[in-house]
Amino acid sequence: MAARLMSAQAQVCRLGKNVVSETAMVRQFHASCYSASKVALSKFDSDVFMPYEKLNQRLDVVRSRLNRPLTLSEKVLYSHLDDPANQDIERGTSYLRLRPDRVAMQDATAQMALLQFISSGLKRVAVPSTVHCDHLIEAQVGGVKDLARAKDLNREVYDFLASTCAKYGLGFWKPGSGIIHQIILENYAFPGLLMIGTDSHTPNGGGLGGLCIGVGGADAVDVMADIPWELKCPKVIGVHLTGKISGWTSPKDVILKVADILTVKGGTGAIIEYHGKGVDHISCTGMATICNMGAEIGATTSLFPFNKRMGDYLKSTGRAGIAAEAQKFQSKILTADKNCEYDELIEINLDTLEPHVNGPFTPDLGHPISKLGENSKKNGYPMDIRVGLIGSCTNSSYEDMGRCASIAKDAMAHGIKSKIPFNVTPGSEQIRATIERDGISEVFDKFGGTVLANACGPCIGQWDRQDVKKGEKNTIVTSYNRNFTGRNDANAATHCFVTSPELVTALSIAGRLDFNPLTDELTGSDGKKFKLKAPFGDELPAKGFDPGQDTYTAPPKSGDSVSVAVDPKSQRLQLLEPFDKWNGQDLTDLTVLIKVKGKCTTDHISAAGPWLKYRGHLDNISNNMFIGATNAENNEMNNIKNQRNGSWGGVPDVARDYKANNVKWVAVGDENYGEGSSREHAALEPRHLGGRAIIVKSFARIHETNLKKQGLLPLTFANAADYDKIQPTSKISLLNLNDLAPGKPVDCEIKNGDKVDKIKLNHTLNDLQIGWFKAGSALNRMKELAAQ
Secondary structure: HHHHHHHHHHHHHHHOOOOOOOOHHHHHHHHHHHHOOOEEEEOOOOEEOHHHHHHHHHHHHHHHHOOOOOHHHHHHHHOEHHHHHHOOOOOOEEEEEEOEEEEEEEEHHHHHHHHHHHHHHOOOOOOEEEEEEEOOOOOOHHHHHHHHHHHHHHHHHHHHHHHHHHHOOOEEEEOEEEEEHHHHHHHHOOOEEEEEEEEOOOOHHHHOOOOOEOOHHHHHHHHHHOOEEEEEEEEEEEEEEOOOOOOOOOOOHHHHHHHHOOOOOOEEOOEEEOOOHHHHHHHHHHHHHHHHHHHHOOOOOEEEOHHHHHHHHHHHOOOHHHHHHHHHHHOOOOOOOOOOOOEEOOOOOOOOOEEEOOOOOOOOEEEEEHHHHHHOOOOOOOOOEEEEEEEEOOOHHHHHHHHHHHHHHHHOOOOOOOOOOOOEEOEEHHHHHHHHHHHHHHHHHHHOOOEEOOOOOOHHHHHHOOOOOOOOOOOEEEEOOOOOOOOOOOOOOEEEEOOOOOHHHHHHHHOOOOOOOOOEEEOOOOOEEOOOOOOOOOOOOOOOOOOOOOOOOOOOOOOOOOOOOOOOOOOOOOOOOOOOOOOOOOOOEEEEEEEEEEOHHHHHOOOHHHHHHHEHHEEEEHHOOOOOOOOOOOOEEEOEEEEOOOOOOOHHHHHHHHHHHHOOOEEOOOOOEOOOOOOOOOHHHHHHOOOOEEEEEOOHHHHHHHHHOOOOEEEEOOOHHHHHHOOOEEEEEOHHHHHHOOOOEEEEEEEEEEEEEEEEEEOOOOHHHHHHHHOOOOHHHHHHHHHH
């Protein structure tokens, strides 16, 4: 590994002095990858060692400069600074240049990330990196058959990913291995880790004390190329936990409550840091659940301090050496300083926290279980539940499965089982094998459940649902993290509620939204009334984890003999062509492609589900651009007016017509534009089809960065009311772009017939990012530096 990483670094050094010198890279390599402890980073990275000593040295430099108590988030983040002695550090303002410990990518986003890495001309990744095949497996009938079908349908993509990993030095987790975030937790996460992942729920690793941050593929390319990764210095929101979880309340209810408090944009630009005595009463996997769903409030990531529960989990997953090392540095790096200051503080008493159910259509609409029935009737939600689904990356731990099984056994002891289809998604092959060995899978089977493949499945729309017709109003309850319109089954009329797996199980027995297991009774097969007992389950398996089948492929020592081929006729994969450079002129008389009304997530911009198969083919997947967004002109989806010829058509069709006729365009959006998934396709597609700028009231963090990386201008109204000045027929001019500078608003003219409105548009571009815009993309800029 050492030789491979050094080779990669030497290659990156040819990017020139503006990136980083060869001497500095070699020094950085030794500094970040080796320590006197000689405890391996993971069992798959046997010659890369825990970096605590070096992290502590960097942190000492920062401490001496800031001279104040530090939050845990600051300790982990600042200890990974590329230049701790000179880095500007101001929460919410400065841009940090960081050296993450590793990169993780799921198969849907890895395709585009690796295509970009191939385009860079580099020979080897410079940091430990992995690809996880979890997104392309559609749930139909059950785990075994669904997995076999996916392997056949996606063979071309899986072969591409496997060969690319082998050639460039990445670890490859085969289809069936499990969901990326569970694999990371079981094998790679550790207290104090800084990791980036090309999935928005990467923060799952915060349950094991790591700062794990979701990014787009272009960010992953930077880190794999050993270029410092840039992040706007986050603010820190503290969540102080007191009391103890008990009864029907679960860790999921903590984040459901936080989402209800902060809303889907309340965490934007901030790390959520949990602390207080209540932390010690939550399992490691429970903490991971809380961090995972922190993505739904826009948080950069979420984090818990190292404690005994994390140590127990590390030992149970074969990493006792890491637990011991973490113990040595607990007070120095892995715990917040006393009297540290948070930008905002939330208090939650676990003793009084009521189980919650959030939704529908947004994960921040909270209902305490005692109010769910009343609120549902008041709002006209379908009361009958059609399907219950547990598992996913958010809630598929051994503890989750065990607690749900206890509820199922209680019901079956009274002669009843799930009233509706009940689907179970194990988070990993290790979880699947362990719950099968311990009889939990058998309980679910007898309960009426179907165990699906170890994959994302219905959570991301990979669900061949047959029980309702499209457009049919219905309700489902899940233990997932996200419930945007149409996300799970591509049916905009499906009302999806997210909650704990325990409540999903209880509600599946009753089959109705107005059932409260804390107070309501069920009727057994003998006609007698009974109340479900509060759930219980072991935090960790008494017999240890069963690893199941070996699903990991390590890269060879050298990838020189490995070939990676992409068929020019392929409908699944397409080599990337560079985007055009900015011509140095103002962008004048831009056409408005679409003015989006209301919520516009990355699902609305680039839908998942059946479109996942095109994630490696930019031109094909661009046929889904904005098809889920609501057009403000007519309140319809995927129906806009072509301002060039007056015809009406789908958004991608009109955009392609504009591109063919050299009509440059902008898209206009509302608040928190681009929330949700990290998918950079939502930025790549507008750029590919001729977009030049996205103008909105506010952006979600990951999407704004993705737009910058692809050479688009992400702009926000200085006055949000100016959104109303733009009409579908408006012409937009962005002026004085040669003077584009950090902190300086962009002059904008809006032409509506003979009327011209002059407004200001803000941006968050720094000097480096302005260079991306001028070069046409971050990848173009990387190549420019390599040629110097």
